[in-house]
Amino acid sequence: MSRIELRNVSKRFGPVSIFHAIDLSIAPGEFVVFIGPSGCGKSTLLRLIAGLEDASDGEIEIDGRIVNALPPAKRDVAMVFQSYALYPHMSVYQNMAFGLQQQKLPKAEVEARVKEASRILQLDELLDRKPKQLSGGQRQRVAIGRAIVRKPKVFLFDEPLSNLDAALRVNTRVEIAKLHRQIGSASMIYVTHDQVEAMTLADKIVLLTPGAGARGEPGIAQVGSPLTLYHHPANRFVAGFIGSPAMNFVDASVAAADAERVLLDCAGQSQLACVDGQSGGRALQPGQRATLGIRPEHLLAQREAPGQDTGWPAQVQHVEHLGEHGYVHAKLRDGNATLIAKVHDENFRVGDMLRLVAPPESVHVFREDGTALARRLVVGAASV
Incomplete structure (x- = not known):
């Protein structure tokens, strides 16, 4: 050996x-x-x-x-x-x-x-x-x-x-x-x-x-x-690089941060991210630039309902049907980003209005220099 x-x-x-x-x-x-x-x-x-x-x-x-x-x-x-x-x-x-x-x-x-x-x-x-x-x-x-x-x-x-x-x-x-x-x-x-x-x-x-x-x-x-x-x-x-389709990225700025949570302003919405307490968000300051990352398989695509205010409003641009599952490409209404979400069974069509929801435990946060904040996997994260 x-x-x-x-x-x-x-x-x-x-x-x-x-x-x-x-x-x-x-x-x-x-x-x-x-x-x-x-x-x-x-x-x-x-x-x-x-x-x-x-x-x-x-x-x-x-x-x-x-x-x-x-x-x-x-x-x-x-x-x-x-x-x-x-x-x-x-x-x-x-x-x-x-x-x-x-x-x-x-x-x-x-x-x-x-x-x-x-x-x-x-x-x-x-x-x-x-x-x-x-x-x-x-x-x-x-x-x-x-x-x-x-x-x-x-x-x-x-x-x-x-x-x-x-x-x-x-x-x-x-x-x-x-x-x-x-x-x-x-x-x-x-x-x-x-x-x-x-x-x-x-x-x-x-x-x-x-x-x-x-x-x-x-x-x-x-x-x-x-x-x-x-x-x-x-x-x-x-x-x-790792993952197919690739991770979605959205430009953001830091609204608030402590050791275990970061609140981001991105695409006109507030988004919570859970980070590791030992190397988490303490070093981040409000107003700093950051990038939010979320993988297509973790991004939830929901049909928009009257009065719904959770998630990013988006419009379907393209749908890929792969049998058991598919991918929806949806452009955010407030911003130029187009995000990809993995979906099952839902019969989405081009032009449909959606809400894209990013669970806090699945969100990645990247500093302005591209380095990642370590993630903390939790259930039911509270807001900052």
Whole structure:
């Protein structure tokens, strides 16, 4: 079992900084997903760990050994590429066995390792086929099998499912999760742009973004479990990136605040937010600018009733029907913001008048610099 440590790791291409001063610890057997917008450096960071790129600064340690100067073959890692990278003239068996044969391993051991990997990945009946005779999902399983037979300390996956159709992505994602459970002693690092893959596979998510560092350098925006990033984003960027559809944001100003509650003026309405008492609203002053955040699944869409004064009045601009649920896009009457609310069963139509209600325990508050106030989950919050 191998621990991976990145200490003050930076990468530059000429004057362009890809990421700066990254510190990251990956525990033995942990499944870590690198995610972020295009160009944030997630694949480059993976290639640094693999040894396919050199770090400009910092140290990369695998299993207690600094590997910066070691070539990929000496790092005891196995990489699965987006393009599969199979030998077209070799059978499935030969593709999986080739690396072991190059290491001069005994024939019996090669056969045993290939047999075990093919059993795990359900490739037993495909061992004699050539890559051109396989589907995309089968080719990807062969590429994963070629990595498994090496018994590496670290598995590296570079967007392995991006070439597959939707159904195959789901199936192969499940297989990768099963694989992690079966060979849990090896750490796995997985690069993707797909939030569903990140949320369902990861023990820990590393969200990278340009401009995340203390001085605005590209780097890590937040590290944590999927639910930590979802429920407790560190800043507005994380809140807007994690979740689909994205979190709604409304410009606001602070009306009043104490340790556990913040009252906001936004879109012509007063809105209460519950915050954590230890790092809550004491530092906020009336009149300060802020941003209110609320996820579509937490925003309540109610048909407007005569005399109703709760929630934001809004008009439906667009409705997305997805079967069991849907999404209503509604423009606030007092302001330019259009908010998205997840709805069930309600037959909303374009032009309908609504009230959008944000429960205080579901509201996120972001300071003017974008950092988040920690949330306190409560029931029946009182007003400030």
